[in-house]
Amino acid sequence: MKNAIEHYPYEKPSLDFMQTYLTDAKEQQIQNSCTLQHAWAKVQQPLEQEKQRLYIEEIKQLLKERNAVMVAHYYVEPELQDLALETGGMVGDSLEMAKFCKSHPAETLLVAGVRFMGETAKILSPHKTVLMPDLDATCSLDLGCPINEFSKFCDDHPERTVVVYANTSAEVKARADWIVTSSIAIEIVEYLHAQGQKIIWGPDRHLGSYIQAQTGADMLLWQGSCIVHNEFKSIELEHLKQKHSDALVLVHPESPAEVVAHADVIGSTSKLLKAVTQYDNQTFIVATDLGILHEMQKQAPHKQFIAAPTAGNGATCKSCAFCPWMAMNGLEGCLNALKYQHNCIELDSDLIIEAEKPILKMLDFSEKYQKFNQENKHALNLGAQSFKVWLTEQQHGAKF
Numbered sequence: 001m002k003n004a005i006e007h008y009p010y011e012k013p014s015l016d017f018m019q020t021y022l023t024d025a026k027e028q029q030i031q032n033s034c035t036l037q038h039a040w041a042k043v044q045q046p047l048e049q050e051k052q053r054l055y056i057e058e059i060k061q062l063l064k065e066r067n068a069v070m071v072a073h074y075y076v077e078p079e080l081q082d083l084a085l086e087t088g089g090m091v092g093d094s095l096e097m098a099k100f101c102k103s104h105p106a107e108t109l110l111v112a113g114v115r116f117m118g119e120t121a122k123i124l125s126p127h128k129t130v131l132m133p134d135l136d137a138t139c140s141l142d143l144g145c146p147i148n149e150f151s152k153f154c155d156d157h158p159e160r161t162v163v164v165y166a167n168t169s170a171e172v173k174a175r176a177d178w179i180v181t182s183s184i185a186i187e188i189v190e191y192l193h194a195q196g197q198k199i200i201w202g203p204d205r206h207l208g209s210y211i212q213a214q215t216g217a218d219m220l221l222w223q224g225s226c227i228v229h230n231e232f233k234s235i236e237l238e239h240l241k242q243k244h245s246d247a248l249v250l251v252h253p254e255s256p257a258e259v260v261a262h263a264d265v266i267g268s269t270s271k272l273l274k275a276v277t278q279y280d281n282q283t284f285i286v287a288t289d290l291g292i293l294h295e296m297q298k299q300a301p302h303k304q305f306i307a308a309p310t311a312g313n314g315a316t317c318k319s320c321a322f323c324p325w326m327a328m329n330g331l332e333g334c335l336n337a338l339k340y341q342h343n344c345i346e347l348d349s350d351l352i353i354e355a356e357k358p359i360l361k362m363l364d365f366s367e368k369y370q371k372f373n374q375e376n377k378h379a380l381n382l383g384a385q386s387f388k389v390w391l392t393e394q395q396h397g398a399k400f
């Protein structure tokens with residue numbers, strides 16, 4: 001199946017490099033264990049087949065014994081995605097993960113993804129135990145939006161509604177009026193814009209610019225970016241499109257505007273995933289983390305997927321769309337978290353109360369919007385006109 005995935009070999013740092021780096025980090029007592037360099041050093045290496053089999057068996061057993069369920073993001077390694085599904089858990093984007101974690105009756109949630117996903121699960125289910133394979137797995141958007149600076153930015157513009165992307169710390173969420181994920185960001189901003197509200201947006205500047213262009217909302221943007229999506233290259237993508245003129249180009253809007261301009265489909269990981277079965281094209285060029293290709297290939301095994309370029313001619317690695325923090329998640333981490341109940345997300349109870357409010361607003365909005373879509377028998381999002389009618393109804397009726 002994997003043969004149909006065409007991309008240039010990705011050169012992960014060698015084991016030697018990692019060992020040297022880890023030793024240096026220990027000697028220098030580096031405190032911030034979430035840096036990009038540290039993440040590269042902790043990227044999981046493939047396990048021997050027999051070891052992998054044993055770990056999987058033990059994890060399955062522990063999930064049962066601990067009344068636990070496993071939730072994985074589309075960007076983590078394929079074996080973790082498959083294990084989550086095989087054991088009655090789920091694989092999804094961050095909005096789907098949040099909804100699943102909140103509604104599932106399991107006492108323990110094992111979240112394979114990055115830290116803000118585990119924190120969101122804890123905020124929505126404070127009475128549950130939330131475990132992660134590695135608590136150091138973070139996100140450049142989260143790192144690039146420290147609470148003190150962001151809070152000052154908000155304080156300087158008190159007349160604006162603070163809309164924050166889910167890829168942020170619990171503290172930043174608690175400072176926000178609304179949380180959004182890329183699946184529902186445009187609709188929520190459009191709703192706020194229709195009410196005449198001006199917005200502070202954080203932290204991803206590319207996603208913010210894209211939403212601003214789509215909605216016409218007055219938005220002040222924090223200048224963060226995702227280290228993976230920021231790397232896609234427009235000129236190289238154009239060359240690739242010329243070479244594969246029949247390919248449909250799928251782009252996540254955390255990418256720069258000039259890359260988004262080449263897209264046939266723009267959207268969250270779930271929307272990009274839907275596109276591979278929704279369209280008849282046989283070839284897709286994909287501009288998001290390469291982890292998504294596993295599920296795309298499963299859903300459309302006879303189609304071809306080409307990773308969008310992240311570098312120009314002469315580079316040794318031309319499609320490095322690979323998040324090192326996501327790649328810190330591995331079977332061994334899952335096993336140890338379950339076995340020893342460590343890597344447990346702990347958050348202050350007052351923080352949970354404050355951070356929960358804007359997340360619940362998003363979930364409530366998303367539920368109402370989805371219901372309206374279903375009642376109107378739209379398989380996908382509504383057309384612009386119907387959406388405006390719905391927005392007007394919300395302004396007169398529902399309160400978020």
Ligand code: SF4
Nearest residue numbers: 139140226227228323
């Ligand atoms: S892919 Fe980008 S947005 Fe996603 S976790 Fe990694 S750095 Fe963050």
